[in-house]
Amino acid sequence: MRKGNSVTxxxxxxxxxxxxxxxxxxxxxTSVRVNFPPxxxxxxxxxxxxxxxxxxxxxxVVLDLDMLLTLRNAGHNRIRAVTLRVISQEVxxxxxxxxxxxxxxxxxxxxxxxxxSLQLMRPxxxxxxxxxxxxxxxxxxxxxxxxxxxxxxxxxxMTAWEMEAQRDREYFRRILSQSGxxxxxxxxxxSLARQAELPALDVRVSRGRATVSSAALPADRTEQFAxxxxxxxxxxxxxxxxxxxxxxxxxxxISVRNQSSRPVKYVEIGWLVRDQSGRTYMAASLxxxxxxxxxxxxxxTRVLQDTALKFTHRGEPVNIRGMTGFVNQVQFADGAVWxxxxxxxxxxxxxxxxxxxxxxxxxxxxxxxxxxxxxxxDLRKF
Amino acid sequence: xKHPSQETLALQAGGDLGFYARWVTGRxxxxxxxxxxxxxxxxxxxxIASELNEIPEVPWNRLAAEMKANIRLGLAAGECVRAExxxxxxxxxxxxxxxxxxxxxVMALLVxxxxxxxxxxxxxxxxGVVVQTTADGIxxxxxxxxxxxxxPGASNVTYSAGAQGSLRARxxxxxxxxxxxxxxxxxxxx
Numbered sequence: 001m002r003k004g005n006s007v008t009x010x011x012x013x014x015x016x017x018x019x020x021x022x023x024x025x026x027x028x029x030t031s032v033r034v035n036f037p038p039x040x041x042x043x044x045x046x047x048x049x050x051x052x053x054x055x056x057x058x059x060x061v062v063l064d065l066d067m068l069l070t071l072r073n074a075g076h077n078r079i080r081a082v083t084l085r086v087i088s089q090e091v092x093x094x095x096x097x098x099x100x101x102x103x104x105x106x107x108x109x110x111x112x113x114x115x116x117s118l119q120l121m122r123p124x125x126x127x128x129x130x131x132x133x134x135x136x137x138x139x140x141x142x143x144x145x146x147x148x149x150x151x152x153x154x155x156x157x158m159t160a161w162e163m164e165a166q167r168d169r170e171y172f173r174r175i176l177s178q179s180g181x182x183x184x185x186x187x188x189x190x191s192l193a194r195q196a197e198l199p200a201l202d203v204r205v206s207r208g209r210a211t212v213s214s215a216a217l218p219a220d221r222t223e224q225f226a227x228x229x230x231x232x233x234x235x236x237x238x239x240x241x242x243x244x245x246x247x248x249x250x251x252x253x254i255s256v257r258n259q260s261s262r263p264v265k266y267v268e269i270g271w272l273v274r275d276q277s278g279r280t281y282m283a284a285s286l287x288x289x290x291x292x293x294x295x296x297x298x299x300x301t302r303v304l305q306d307t308a309l310k311f312t313h314r315g316e317p318v319n320i321r322g323m324t325g326f327v328n329q330v331q332f333a334d335g336a337v338w339x340x341x342x343x344x345x346x347x348x349x350x351x352x353x354x355x356x357x358x359x360x361x362x363x364x365x366x367x368x369x370x371x372x373x374x375x376x377x378d379l380r381k382f
Numbered sequence: 383x384k385h386p387s388q389e390t391l392a393l394q395a396g397g398d399l400g401f402y403a404r405w406v407t408g409r410x411x412x413x414x415x416x417x418x419x420x421x422x423x424x425x426x427x428x429x430i431a432s433e434l435n436e437i438p439e440v441p442w443n444r445l446a447a448e449m450k451a452n453i454r455l456g457l458a459a460g461e462c463v464r465a466e467x468x469x470x471x472x473x474x475x476x477x478x479x480x481x482x483x484x485x486x487x488v489m490a491l492l493v494x495x496x497x498x499x500x501x502x503x504x505x506x507x508x509x510g511v512v513v514q515t516t517a518d519g520i521x522x523x524x525x526x527x528x529x530x531x532x533x534p535g536a537s538n539v540t541y542s543a544g545a546q547g548s549l550r551a552r553x554x555x556x557x558x559x560x561x562x563x564x565x566x567x568x569x570x571x572x
Contacts, residue, residue: 097566098565101558152565206510206513285545289546358561362554362561
């Protein structure tokens, strides 16, 4: 009897394995097209497709692409960041995706890997031709010069990351010089502790107002923003409101004034929300909606978005009781980017709420994995 | 004069012909020297063949008897074995193990059906274009279509939303060791 059962289970296992094998198909390398301009300072050395596969689900097909691209700096300048645009013509009409690697320090002729892991779900069966196209959107160099079509405004984003990186490297170098190795160690441990305790929100962003809201949550109300004051910020928030319905915030609008002496073309307001227990979360950033914004010194404009954001924390709706805004990023008309300094963040107690900069994340990870000597050596590199 | 055939003579030698054929053949043989000699030859062969049964080195009869006995023994043994097993028709249609296997198969079919049909685009209520966090990544979704960037194996992932309709996930990629920023968006820029 036992032998009979064993045979039965083996047959079932073989059947299931066989069925799984029939369902999942490997995706060929030709399914991905990587396009770099002929004069690109970054060239593609190799592409590995790893565990990429296509699996039918009902009338849809799910494509799992796990690509490891090996790129090479073919230029004469050190690369600090790269952004690749990932598009699928047939999936999520109007939707875009990108993968960026900030905080790089890749010299001429050096190679570096870039990992793209994505999943596409679309109706119908797997067709021939490329499923995904990967384009170069931009490369930022050490001297803040840029190469690329910049369709995703990656120049501004990567420049802001680089400004934050310079700020944080300077901060940790100063700690090293003033407090020595032990001081740097304490700063790194504090950074790692903040990252581990960072309150995380799950967010869902949709255009306009969501149609469904929970009946158990309070009715709509208009909530006014409070603002953090950064004395050195080129932009001053004047006032602002948003509609709140339980865990959903919609139609945020904030008036800002250019208090600098230079014209501004982009403003981004950081947006904090407070729940009923008094806990504060970094909810979102609110960028200026106009792509051709030009705000002369002393003038005022409105930063607004026709959008709805829904927040949950560990699966539970976050009942929003208050909102705070602060100036998070400003780009001047000449392309220069302003970010808050370390003192701004510390005074406003934002360090425990905001994610660290990519550079601080890299440095703390370097300390965690390779130790204090590797960190000090890295800080002395540039 | 027509002679009987060799077959008829052989049958005559063994006494296997019918009454009339035996009488006719006997009358012919009595008058025909050639056929009488052939008949005598057939009778001699029959005597030799019957003597072979008695040769001790080739015990044909004993061999035949043993073969019959073995066949009977086999049949008897088969009966004994069958008597110990529960006859198939007397067992209940669904015994314990069979019920488990049958139910597991039915459940597997149901679950597979539900899983396979669940993400069918036709069944998803339309909510417009949505960007959102998922269990292992971030995605931009419209109806049954979705583009998701995942971060397998990464820990301490930080998410940041852009109110213009974008979502970022930042993490240290365990495969490359680099800080990586995934971004999905339905907006114009990043």
